Amino acid sequence: MLKALKSYTWQISIVVILTLAGILLELLLPTLMANVVDIGIVNGDIPYIVKTGVYMIICALAAVFLTVGVSYFASKVALGFGRDVRRNLFVHVEDLSLQAFDKIGTASLITRTTNDIKQVQDVLNMVLRMMTRAPLMLVGGVILAVSRDAGLSLVFLAALPILALLIFVISRKAIPLFVSLQKKTDRLNLIVRENLTGIRVVRAFNKVSFEKKRFNTANEDFRDTGIKVNKLMALIFPVMMIIMNFTSVAIVWFGAIRIDNGLLQVGNLMAFLQYAMMILFSLIMLSMGFIMIPRAQASVNRINEVLKMEAEIVDPENPREIPTDKGYVEFQNVTFRYEGAEKPVLEDISFKAHPGETTAIIGSTGAGKSTLIKLIARFYDVEDGSILIDGIDIKEMTQQTLRNKIGYVPQKASLFSGSITDNLQFGKEDASEEEMLDALETAQAIDFVLDKEDGIHTNIEQAGANLSGGQKQRLSIARALIRKPEIYLFDDSFSALDYKTDSKLRAALNKEILHATIILVAQRVSTVINADQIIVLNEGKIAGIGTHRELLAENKIYQEIVSSQRTEEEGA
Template identity: 75%
Template structure:
C-alpha cells in the first residue's frame, strides 16, 4: 500500500492543512476537560460565578473552533481521497490501454473492472479515514495519556493493564483478517466474471434453456463470497464488544479508585471528572485506530492488486526513434513464427508471403488454422516469436504503434460498435470526417440503404455494443469505419461472414473501385469471397499449405480442393 502513497505527493498542501487543523482541533478538545475541572474545583467550590462564566464561555468558543476545524479536516481529507481515486483510475486506465492482448488475456476483463472500481474505492476510503481518524487518533491518544498522567499519575496505572490487552487484541484480529480480505477480493472477481458472462451471453443462455444452470453457477459463487464475508466480518465484529467491555471496566476502575483517592484527600472531584474524560478520549482513540486496522487489511489487498497493474510494463514497447517509411501499402512476412503464452506448440510456423499495393491477398483455411492470428500480428497486437514482419518496407518493431496503425484500416472478426450515433462510430476511423465522407463510406460498405431508412439517418443512436442492429448491419458499419480512414492497408478479418451472397458480391465490387491503390488482406471462410483475389494463402494447422490464384489452387492444392468441395456440397444439399 505504501507504493500507492507516492501518488499523494501532488496533494501535499491539502495534507499539510489536514495535519495542522487536526492538531489544532485535537489540542482544543484536550483543553476542554482541563477547563471543566477548573470550573468544578475553582468556580463551583469557591462559588465564583464570574470565573464560571469566563471559563464556560472559553469552553464554548473552544468547542465551536474545534467543530469548525473538524469540518475543514473532513473537507480537505475528502478532497484528497477523491482526487487520489480519480488520479489512480486515470493512470490505471492509461496503463491498461497500453497492454498487449496477451496481458488482457492473462488478467481478464472482469478482474480489470474490479480493480479499477471496487479496489480503488477500498483504498480511497482508507485514505479518507486515515486523514480524518488515523491522524487524529494518535494525537488524542498521546495527548490524553500525557494529560491524564499529569492529573494523577497513580490512577494512570490503570491504563498499564488495559492498553496492552487492547493493542494485542487489535493485532491478533487484523492478522486473522488480512488473508480473508485477499480471498474476498478474488471472489469479487469471480462474481464479476459470472455476472458479465451471464449478461453478455443472455441470448445463448436462453436459447439452450440454461437459465437454471447459470443461476446455480452464480449462486454458488455468491454463497462462497457471502460465507467468506460473514467469516471476516464475524472476526471484525468481535473486536467492538471486547473494546466496549474493556472501556466500561476501565471507567469502573477509574471511578472506584478515584473515589477512594478523593476520600483520602489525594484528588479533587474536578480532577476525577477530567481524568474520566481523558480516559474516554484515550479509549475512543483506540477504537478509532481499531476501525482503521479493520479497513487497512482489505485496502492492502486491493492496493496490491492495483500495484500489479500499475507496475505491469507493456510487453510491446515503441522504439525511441521510428524509422522512415520506404514503400506504401506493402506488407511482408519473413519466416514468422508465433506462439501464444503458455501454448505447447506455435499457432503459426514459418509464415512467408508478400502483400502488395493494388492487390487483394485472401487467407483461407479450416477453423483454428491461424487466419485471424496472422492478421492480428500486422497491427502488432501480439509480438512474434521469430522472423520479421515488414510494413511499408520497415520492420514493425522499428515503428511506433501509432505510426504503424495510422496506415491500417482494421475490421475485426467480431464487429465492435460504441454507444452513440452512427456518425460518431464512423468518425472513430477518422475524427474529422465530413458528412459527405461518412455517406460515401456507408455507400461503399453497402450500409447506406438501411441507414437512410432510419428516421435520423447517420445521427441515429446506436445502443451499447450495437444491440439495436443486426449482425450484418454491425459488420457493414465496421467496414465503413475502416473505409472512411482511407488507409494504405485494409485488413478484413472474416468481416463478410454475416452478409448474404448478393451483398457480399456487391461489397467486394465496390471495394475494388474504392481501394484500387491500397493493399487488401482478407480473411474469409467462404470460397466465393476469395475467388477473385490476386493471391490466396491457404493455411493448415498454422502453416502455409499453398499460395496462388483460385484456379491454380483448385488444380494443384489438396487442402484448397477439400475446402471448395465441402462448400459446394453444403450449397448443393441446402
C-alpha cells in the same frame, strides 16, 4: 500507488494541521472543566465560571468546524486519489499488449478498475480522518492524564494490555476473512458478468436454473464470509465498551480514594476520566484502521499487479520514417506463438502483398488466419522473422505511424454506444457528411442507414445491440474505408453477409480501392475467388500460394475446402 499522493501533499498537510488543532482544542476542554470545578465552584466565583464556560463553548464550536474541515479535505484527497489511480490504471492498460488482456482477463481488469480502487479510496479516507487523529489524541491524552495524576494512570497498565490483546486476536481472525471476502467478491462479479454477457447462450441451452444455482452458491459463500467478518466486527465494540466502562469504574473508585486522602481534586478526577475515554477511543480507532487496512492491501496488490506489468510492444527510441506511402507488405520467415503455448500458431510464414492487389487468406479453423492479421497491426510481436511495410520493419516505426496506414475491420464487429456518425468518426475525426455517405455506400450500408428516421445520426446502443450482425459488419467496414489508408485488413469481415451483399461489397471495394493493399481473411471460397493471390494456411504453415485456378488445379487442401463448400447456389 503512493506516487499518486504526491500531488496532494499540501492538502494532506492541511488535514494533519487541522486535525492537530482540533485535538488540542478537545484536549483543552477537560482542563477547562476541571478549572470550573476546582476554582469556580469550590470558590463560588461565578464570573470565572461564566468566562471559562464561554471559552469551552468557543473551543467546542472551533473543534466542530475544524473536524468538518478535516472531513472535507480528507474526502477531497481520497476521491482525487481514486480518480488519479483509476485514470493511471486505464491509461496503463490501454498501452498493454493483448497478451496482458489474455493473462489477466477483461472481467478482472474491470473489477480492479472499479471495486478495488473504491476499497483503497475508502480506506485512505478513513486513514486521513481516523488514523491521523487517533495517534495524536492517544499521545496527548496520555501526557495530560499522567500530568493530572501519575498514580491514577497505573489503571491503564491493567486496561491497555487487555485491550491490545483483544485487538490482536480479532485482527488475526478478521484479516484473513477480509482477504477471502475480496476474492469471493471477484468470483461473484465473474459469474454475474458471464451470465449477463452470455444470457442468450444460457437461455438457448436451458441453463437458467443451473446458472441460478451457480450464482446462489457463490452468493451464499460471499454472504457466509461477510457474516463471519461482521460478527467479529460486531463483537469488538461491546467488548471494548465493557473494558472502557470497567476502566471508568476503576478510575472513579481509586480516584475517590485519592480525593478522600487529599491527593486529588474532584475537577482533576473529572478531567482524568475524560482523558481516559479519549485514550481508549483512540485505541478503538487504531484497531479499526489496522483491521480495515489489510482489506485494502489485497486490492492494492491486485492494482499494483497490473501497474507493474510492462508494455511488451513499445515504440523504438529512434523510429524510422517511411520513405513511401504505398502500403507494400512483406512477411519474412515469421513465427509466432501465444504465451504459454507449446506449438507456434504461425511458423515460417513468408509472402508479399502488393498495392493495388488483394491478398486473401483461407484455411481451416485454428489455422492462424486472424493471428496473421493481428501481427500486421502489431497487436502482438513476432517471435522470429520480421514484417516489413514499404521495406521497413514494423518494429522500427511508431505504433501510431503503423496504424495510421491501416484500416482494420475485426472479426467480431465492435461498435460503440453513440450515433453512427460517432462510430464512423473513429476512422476519421474530421470526416464530412459526404465522406461518411460515400463510405456507407461502398460498404453497402447506405440503404439501411437512410431508412432509419435519424439517418447517420441514428443512435447505436451498447455493442450495437439494435443492429443485426450484417449491419454491424458493414458499419465496421465503412469505418475503415473512411480513413482511406494504404493497407486494408479484413478479418473475416464478410461472414455475416448474404452472398448477394458480399458480392456487391467486393465489387464496390475493387472500384473504390484501386491503389491500396487489401489483405482479407475469409472462410468462404466465394469471397476469395477473385483475389490476386490466395494464401492457404494449414496448421500455422503456408500450404500453398496462388490464384483460385492455380490452387484448384494443384493444391489438395484448397480443393478440399472448395469441395466442402460447393453447393448448387455457389455453382450457379
